[in-house]
Amino acid sequence: MLNPHLWPDTARLEAGQLWVGGVALPALAEAYATPLYIIDEVTLRGAMRAYRHALARHYPAPSRVHYASKALLNIAVAQVAQQEGLGLDLVSAAELLVARRAGVDMTSIHLHGNAKSDAELHRALDWGVGAVVVDNLDELERLIALSAGHPQPQPVLLRVAPDIAAHTHAHIATGAADAKFGFPLAALPVAIERILAAPGLHLRGLHAHIGSQIFELGQLAATVQVLVAALAQIRAQYGVTLEELSPGGGLGVPYTDAMPATDIDGYAQALAAATQQACAAHNFPLPLLTVEPGRSIIARAGVALYRVVARKFAADGRLLYLHVDGGMADNIRPALYAARYTALLANRADAPPTAPVSVAGRYCESGDILLRDAPLPAAQLGDVLAVAGAGAYTLSMASTYNMSPRPALLLLNAGQVQVIQRRETEEDLLARDLPLAATETPQSR
Known part of the structure; x- marks a missing residue:
C-alpha cells in the first residue's frame, strides 16, 4: 500500500x-x-488550491499565497503558480528572470534575501516587483539610494527576527534573534524612520519566517502575535497603519511513515485565528495576510x-x-x-x-x-x-x-x-x- x-x-x-x-x-x-x-501536476495544483481555499475559508479579510520558489523553480512551475493565482517569493536576479520569461505579473512577487546585490535591487526596481523584503540596515541604505528618483515609490516589507526558536533542524531554523535573517525587534525603529523619510520607498508591512519543517502550529501563531504587536506599536509611535502581514511559510511535510501528515487547512485556520485574536487585542484592522509555502506545495x-x-x-x-x-x-x-x-x-x-x-x-x-x-x-x-x-x-x-x-x-x-x-x-x-x-x-x- x-x-x-x-x-x-x-x-x-x-x-x-x-x-x-x-x-x-x-x-x-x-x-x-x-x-x-x-x-x-495534479498534486502540485491541488496543494496550491488547498492553500488559497483554506485561507479564504478561515480568514475574513484579504489573503494571498506566495509560492516560495527556492523549493523548486523553473519556467513551467512559475507558470503553474500564476495560473493557480499564486504570487512568487524569489531570492535572486536569475529567479526574477525566470518569472519574467514565464509571464508572471511582477507585482505579485516578493524579493527576499539577506545579501541582495545592487544589480538584484536594480532589477527589482526597474521591473516593478510587488515588494522588496528588506533584511538589514545596510541593504536599506542602498535601496534608499537606488530608489531615489524612481517615478513610483517601491513597496517594501521589513523582515523581523521575532526571537522564536522553531523546533526543527538548526540548518533550517531562521527565527532566532541572532539568526542571519531579519531585524531584531529593537532595531525596527531605526529602519522605520529611514523608510518613512525616503521618498522612493513605501513601507507596506512586516514579514517573518521562523524556519522550515514546522509541525507545531503554536510556534507560527506566536510569530503572528509578535508581528501584530509590532504593527500596533508602529501605528502608536509613527501614526502609520501598515497593511500587510507575512508570517512566512515553513509548514512541515512527512518523508517517512513515522512523520505527521501535512495539514494545510489546520495551518490556515491557526494563522487566521491568531491574526484575528491579536488584531482584536490591539484594536488593529485585519491586514492582508500573506503566506509563503514552498516545500508543502511541491x-x-x-x-x-x-x-x-x-x-x-x-x-x-x-x-x-x-x-x-x-x-x-x-x-x-x-x-x-x-x-x-x-x-x-x-x-x-x-x-x-x-x-x-x-x-x-x-x-x-x-x-x-x-x-x-x-x-x-x-x-x-x-x-x-x-x-x-x-x-x-x-x-x-x-x-x-x-x-x-x-x-x-x-x-x-x-x-x-x-x-x-x-x-x-x-x-x-x-x-x-x-x-x-x-x-x-x-x-x-
Whole structure:
C-alpha cells in the first residue's frame, strides 16, 4: 500500500509497477534515463488550491499565497503558480528572470534575501516587483539610494527576527534573534524612520519566517502575535497603519511513515485565528495576510528515479548497500542534514521487503547515502528505485559535483509527459571552461 501522505495524489500500483500521472515510472526511466525527476501536476495544483481555499475559508479579510520558489523553480512551475493565482517569493536576479520569461505579473512577487546585490535591487526596481523584503540596515541604505528618483515609490516589507526558536533542524531554523535573517525587534525603529523619510520607498508591512519543517502550529501563531504587536506599536509611535502581514511559510511535510501528515487547512485556520485574536487585542484592522509555502506545495508532487548499478555485500553475505546512479549531487538533503526518505522499487513494487539496506549515491563522498536502513526488497542490478517526496530542495540545490550532469525533470498529467527541464549535457558542463592561453610554458624555457 502507498501512504497517500508521502506519494503523489495519482500514485498507484499496477501489475507490480509504480504509476504516477497515468504513466508507469519504470517506462519513463527507460525512455528518459536516470537519475530522473518527475512532478505530478495534479498534486502540485491541488496543494496550491488547498492553500488559497483554506485561507479564504478561515480568514475574513484579504489573503494571498506566495509560492516560495527556492523549493523548486523553473519556467513551467512559475507558470503553474500564476495560473493557480499564486504570487512568487524569489531570492535572486536569475529567479526574477525566470518569472519574467514565464509571464508572471511582477507585482505579485516578493524579493527576499539577506545579501541582495545592487544589480538584484536594480532589477527589482526597474521591473516593478510587488515588494522588496528588506533584511538589514545596510541593504536599506542602498535601496534608499537606488530608489531615489524612481517615478513610483517601491513597496517594501521589513523582515523581523521575532526571537522564536522553531523546533526543527538548526540548518533550517531562521527565527532566532541572532539568526542571519531579519531585524531584531529593537532595531525596527531605526529602519522605520529611514523608510518613512525616503521618498522612493513605501513601507507596506512586516514579514517573518521562523524556519522550515514546522509541525507545531503554536510556534507560527506566536510569530503572528509578535508581528501584530509590532504593527500596533508602529501605528502608536509613527501614526502609520501598515497593511500587510507575512508570517512566512515553513509548514512541515512527512518523508517517512513515522512523520505527521501535512495539514494545510489546520495551518490556515491557526494563522487566521491568531491574526484575528491579536488584531482584536490591539484594536488593529485585519491586514492582508500573506503566506509563503514552498516545500508543502511541491515536495509530495515529486518523485526521483534511480537505477541500481551495483551492490556491496558483507563477508557473511548480508547486503549492505545498493549503489545507484545519482545521489548527493541531485539531492544534498541527506548529506546536509540527515534527511530521511521513503523509497520502493518502481519495477517490483509488490515485492516484500527483506533485511534493511542502505542506498549509496555514486559520488566520491562517504556521506553520500540517500537512504539508511531502508526496508526494500532484495534488489537486482537494473532495478528502478523511486524516492517519494523529492519535489522540494533537491533539484533546486543540485550541483555538478564530479562533473555529473543534472537530471531531467518531467511534468506528468493524465498520461501526458512534458519535459520541463532537459537533462544537462557534458557540453553544458564544459561551456564555461576556457583553455590556457597559447603562451610559452615554464618547461620550455
